Amino acid sequence: MESKQLVDLVAKGCDDKRAEDIVLLDMQNVSLIADYFLICEGTNERQVQAIAREVKDIADEQNIDVKRMEGFEQARWILVDLGDLVCHVFHRDERQYYNIEKLWGDAPQLEVKF
Secondary structure, eight states, rough: OOHHHHHHHHHHHHHHTTTTEEEEEEOTTTSSSSSEEEEESSSSSSHHHHHHHHHHHHHHTTTOOOHHHHHTTTTTTEEEEEEEEEEEEEHHHHHHHHHHHHHTTTSEEEOOOO
């Protein structure tokens, strides 16, 4: 599966779990970490966990290894590393605080397709 196809599947999964403010950054010419960052937020800990669980389930269905999932228990900022795609699922308060879109401001924002 191509990276962009995975991005579209994960974005749709996040949207299905009512993630808000979904942003996609193209990291290919900015960082060696991943090709894409998908950033979204939930309004409470349960929703944040549900979004992250959905991302993991989508990866499992596509036989894609989840390299790492961090922050699940606290559900304030869950990072799901799928290799070419890193999904950041924030609690609304944490997203405003860390503002990683600004931190990676050199990365172009792409349209998110559902």
